Amino acid sequence: MEQPEQETVTNLQRPETATQEVPLPEPAGLRRPELQQDITPGEHVFETDKISIYYDSFRAVTDVSLTVYQNEITAFIGPSGCGKTTVLRTLNRMNDLVPGARVEGDVRYRGAALYGPGVSAIAVRRRIGMVFQKPNPFPKSIYDNVAYGPRINGIHKKHELDEIVERSLRRAALWDEVKDRLSKSGLGLSGGQAQRLCIARTLAVEPDVVLMDEPCSALDPIATGRIEDLMHEIKSRYTIVIVTHNMQQATRVSDRTAFYSVLRDEKSDTRTGVLVEYGRTQQIFEDPQDSRTQAYVTGRMG
Amino acid sequence: MSTITRVDPAVPAGSTGPLEHRRPLGDRAFQILALGAGLLVLVILVLIAVTTSQQAAPWFSAEGWKIFTYNWNPAANQFGALAFIFGTALTALIAIVIAVPLSLGIALLLTEVVPYRWARPIVYVVDLLAVVPSVVWGLWGILVFAPWLQHIYTDIASGVSGIPVLDALFGQPVSGASFFTAGLILAVMITPIVTSLSREVIATVPTIDKEGAYALGATRWEMITGAVWPHSQGGVVGAVLLGLGRAMGETIAAALVIGSSPTITSHLFAPGYNMPAVIANQFGEASGTFRAALMGLGVLLFIFTIIINVIARGIVERNARRKRGA
Amino acid sequence: MAAVTAETRQPDLGEPKGWRRTKNRVMTALMIIAFVLVLIPLGFVLFTVIAKGASVISWQFLTGSPIPPIVLPADVGGMWPAVLGTIEITALATVMAVPLGILGAIYLNEYGGRNWLAALIGFMSDVMTGVPSVVMGLFIFSIWVLHFGFSGLAGAFALACLMLPIVIRSSYEMLRLVPDSLREGSYALGATKARVTATVVLPAAIGGIVSGALLAVARAAGETAPLLFTILTVTTANPNVFSGANTSLPSQIFSNANQPYPGAQDRGWGAALTLIAICFILMIVARLVTARFSRYSR
Numbered sequence: 001m002e003q004p005e006q007e008t009v010t011n012l013q014r015p016e017t018a019t020q021e022v023p024l025p026e027p028a029g030l031r032r033p034e035l036q037q038d039i040t041p042g043e044h045v046f047e048t049d050k051i052s053i054y055y056d057s058f059r060a061v062t063d064v065s066l067t068v069y070q071n072e073i074t075a076f077i078g079p080s081g082c083g084k085t086t087v088l089r090t091l092n093r094m095n096d097l098v099p100g101a102r103v104e105g106d107v108r109y110r111g112a113a114l115y116g117p118g119v120s121a122i123a124v125r126r127r128i129g130m131v132f133q134k135p136n137p138f139p140k141s142i143y144d145n146v147a148y149g150p151r152i153n154g155i156h157k158k159h160e161l162d163e164i165v166e167r168s169l170r171r172a173a174l175w176d177e178v179k180d181r182l183s184k185s186g187l188g189l190s191g192g193q194a195q196r197l198c199i200a201r202t203l204a205v206e207p208d209v210v211l212m213d214e215p216c217s218a219l220d221p222i223a224t225g226r227i228e229d230l231m232h233e234i235k236s237r238y239t240i241v242i243v244t245h246n247m248q249q250a251t252r253v254s255d256r257t258a259f260y261s262v263l264r265d266e267k268s269d270t271r272t273g274v275l276v277e278y279g280r281t282q283q284i285f286e287d288p289q290d291s292r293t294q295a296y297v298t299g300r301m302g
Numbered sequence: 303m304s305t306i307t308r309v310d311p312a313v314p315a316g317s318t319g320p321l322e323h324r325r326p327l328g329d330r331a332f333q334i335l336a337l338g339a340g341l342l343v344l345v346i347l348v349l350i351a352v353t354t355s356q357q358a359a360p361w362f363s364a365e366g367w368k369i370f371t372y373n374w375n376p377a378a379n380q381f382g383a384l385a386f387i388f389g390t391a392l393t394a395l396i397a398i399v400i401a402v403p404l405s406l407g408i409a410l411l412l413t414e415v416v417p418y419r420w421a422r423p424i425v426y427v428v429d430l431l432a433v434v435p436s437v438v439w440g441l442w443g444i445l446v447f448a449p450w451l452q453h454i455y456t457d458i459a460s461g462v463s464g465i466p467v468l469d470a471l472f473g474q475p476v477s478g479a480s481f482f483t484a485g486l487i488l489a490v491m492i493t494p495i496v497t498s499l500s501r502e503v504i505a506t507v508p509t510i511d512k513e514g515a516y517a518l519g520a521t522r523w524e525m526i527t528g529a530v531w532p533h534s535q536g537g538v539v540g541a542v543l544l545g546l547g548r549a550m551g552e553t554i555a556a557a558l559v560i561g562s563s564p565t566i567t568s569h570l571f572a573p574g575y576n577m578p579a580v581i582a583n584q585f586g587e588a589s590g591t592f593r594a595a596l597m598g599l600g601v602l603l604f605i606f607t608i609i610i611n612v613i614a615r616g617i618v619e620r621n622a623r624r625k626r627g628a
Numbered sequence: 629m630a631a632v633t634a635e636t637r638q639p640d641l642g643e644p645k646g647w648r649r650t651k652n653r654v655m656t657a658l659m660i661i662a663f664v665l666v667l668i669p670l671g672f673v674l675f676t677v678i679a680k681g682a683s684v685i686s687w688q689f690l691t692g693s694p695i696p697p698i699v700l701p702a703d704v705g706g707m708w709p710a711v712l713g714t715i716e717i718t719a720l721a722t723v724m725a726v727p728l729g730i731l732g733a734i735y736l737n738e739y740g741g742r743n744w745l746a747a748l749i750g751f752m753s754d755v756m757t758g759v760p761s762v763v764m765g766l767f768i769f770s771i772w773v774l775h776f777g778f779s780g781l782a783g784a785f786a787l788a789c790l791m792l793p794i795v796i797r798s799s800y801e802m803l804r805l806v807p808d809s810l811r812e813g814s815y816a817l818g819a820t821k822a823r824v825t826a827t828v829v830l831p832a833a834i835g836g837i838v839s840g841a842l843l844a845v846a847r848a849a850g851e852t853a854p855l856l857f858t859i860l861t862v863t864t865a866n867p868n869v870f871s872g873a874n875t876s877l878p879s880q881i882f883s884n885a886n887q888p889y890p891g892a893q894d895r896g897w898g899a900a901l902t903l904i905a906i907c908f909i910l911m912i913v914a915r916l917v918t919a920r921f922s923r924y925s926r
Contacts, residue, residue: 092517094513094516094517097513097516099417099418109641112641114641118641118642118643119641119642120641120642120643122519122520122521122643122648123519123641123642123643124519124641125516125517125518125519125520126518126519127519127641129517129518130513130517132510132513132514132517134510136508136510136511136513136514138511138514138515138528138529138532139532139533140528140532148515148518148520148528149518149519152518152519152520152521152524152528152648153519154648198514201514201518202517202518205518205519326820328820328822329820329821329822329823332821332822332825332826333735333739333821333822335731336731336732336734336735336738336739337735337739338731339728339729339731339732339734339735340731340732340735340736340740340745340746340749340796341749342728342732342792343732343749343752343753343756343792343793343796344748344749344752346756346767346789346792347752347755347756347759349767349771350759350763350764350767353767353770353771354763354766354767354770356770357766357769357770357774403662404662404665404666405662406662407658407659407661407662407663408659408662408663408666410659411659411660411662411663415656415659424663427667427670428666429911430670431666431670433846433907433908433911434670434673434674434850434904434907435849435850435851435852435878435903435904435907436850436851436852436853437850437852437878437881437882437885437900437903438673438677438850438881438900438903438904439673440881440882440885441881441884441885441896441897441900442672442673442676442677442900444885444886445885445893445896446672446676447669447672487669490666490669490670493666521648521649521651521652522652522655522656523651523652523655523656524648524652526655544758547758548758550760551758551759551760551761551762551763552760553760553761553762553852553853554852554853554878554882557882558882558885558886578760578762578853581762581766582762582852582853582856585856585857586856597766597770600762600763600766603760603762603763604759604760604763607758607759607760607763608755608758608759610758611754611755611757611758611759612755614758615751615754615755619751
């Protein structure tokens, strides 16, 4: 039975899933001392079936089949140029913005075809949010940054917006630091704070999924640690897919890991990304099935 | 014992000694020539100010502060020029009000809406507007456009006659050659430059900001208001000011279609006059204080446009520097 | 971890409802309308000039002389004095403004670096592009005509003042695009700065510089106001550009525009078509030069 969220804001409900109310987490973050032994896979959030992604006639990624499960953190790892970001951006139709980009194959989001006829990219992106590599707060106040999403979805009453802004900033572990200066510009925050602001902004529209494209690569280790803690805290409400070039990060945060590599075509001198292996994180790092996976994870760890 | 001969790379091969420090004459001369050419800009600007003010001096001394009165009567040796200043401001304002939305619309169309392949032809077409000489706009304006507009003005004027504010703006007297016609043609003439500068400004908005807005599920217009506009509003203001400066100084098209009647009125469709137009039209027959007065109007025009251009370029510069550096 | 209860309803991914989609569409439509609105006067002008001017243009019109009084119809006499005047005055202005403009740009880019003088000159050069053309005419009138009389030379001075900042700006942009590695290669062979600039940098940028100069020439050819005060429009050809009053196509158009006589108006249209043709040809040549010869501008 669906339990609606206990908020006064009604049109940002997520009809697809509901969780019991989770009390706001304690400040001390979780660090995962050991990899989890068993995860029972839940709802299928994303399913891709041998998809290929093209830019005009250039095949950038080929033969990707995977399933992303609800309330898990899934990591995409691999060398540069292997297409992990391209696949990520396909999941919220951000590749639509690149002229000539197209997807062949079936991408399903909770059973619905993501690229089917009549599907609005705008509706997709409200449900599947994205945090970028370089923090990109708008040149507006902190409040207006977080309120931007709700506002374009029709929420204009001040007390509703206030509630959403506070809730989102709390969930992003930024509220205490900025609650006294909500009207200051978002551009004046440090790197780590700015990234948490972008996360808050993404959470403000109550998405179902949060995609993260190397969210910590522009941050120092302390800020990185805080974001990783944050990911654990919000995992129970959202499904997260993260692209990372840092294998330790993948082992620290993710439940499942997908390893991508590059196929080089000698004749045309092009590189195409391909999904090599996908499984539970512990298995990928401790007992990789494919030799390429093994070479990658051991080479960097050694 | 070997000696290491040091060679100065700035000294050309074949000169007399390895330690020759004196730069060859040609090099020095070239540098001085280039510097001189650059300084020429400053020199010309100063000379403009000086010589035209000299010529205008009789007007300033004859009228003093009365140059700013609404009292232009050359036959009676009266040269109060408020009507022309008013006309310049009014036509420039009309031009800006019409041109800015059009230019911004086209600039946004080019940067956000149109696929890359179509952008080039559209830019060419907009640039064509700039290639048409001012005098041709004026010729067409007075012989074709103004008579056609006169019918429209008359219809509008009869439509609003009696209604309080609208009648003051759009009611009789109307004339094809009028403030509004001049404003219309000026708007068309300044659109290319405002569009091109706005486009440059809008293009500096970082893609990642735009993607951030899209990733939140924004429509294209919502992305423009949320991510593009806050970044570019400063630069666009600069572009608009530059357009304003251009509209104020545009001479020949205005001279032909403005109506040649020094008036201060609220009626936009009435014939009027502005500073560059009266200078162009009347300088030939003017002498003495009359000529000095026209010179003086030129001086005023020079001062106004320099000020506006300095402010506008300053804004555009600061915007560009912020994008590059910050 | 909290227990998760889930609904397995398919998500609704349709278009956002109502006003958001409409607003987006309306705004896009407005942008397109803006472009169309701007096309209309352009098309109108070109159409009228071509329609009315084509019937007047003829070999005799372009080469006949002198320009007849305004009451006479258009097939008497011709526009040669104006054509000659435009060609010689614009050519003279070009010869003065373009080399100086290129030199100025060379100073700004190669020698000036970041010092305050170069910054000032660059800034004021841009400001100078905004000085109204009528002011340039008054300037040359005050400083030259009052002492030496009307002449094509005076007109050329005025046009050159107009062209100079335009040539400086466009040449500067082109020089800036030439990569430093080219210069360093030449320095490494022992060349002086002047030699590097003249033999390596300029040739690399020449396509863009020529193109920019052609656009400045097109602008100057169409200017009327600076000539009003410097050449004193006449009706007979004056091949001596250095002394004596002269005329030009824009001047003729201007003086004919206000006349009620059809002959004069026809001559105006014919001259307008000729002038537009010249400007368009210059613009097209400029774009061709950019496309073919400019290595670094894209």
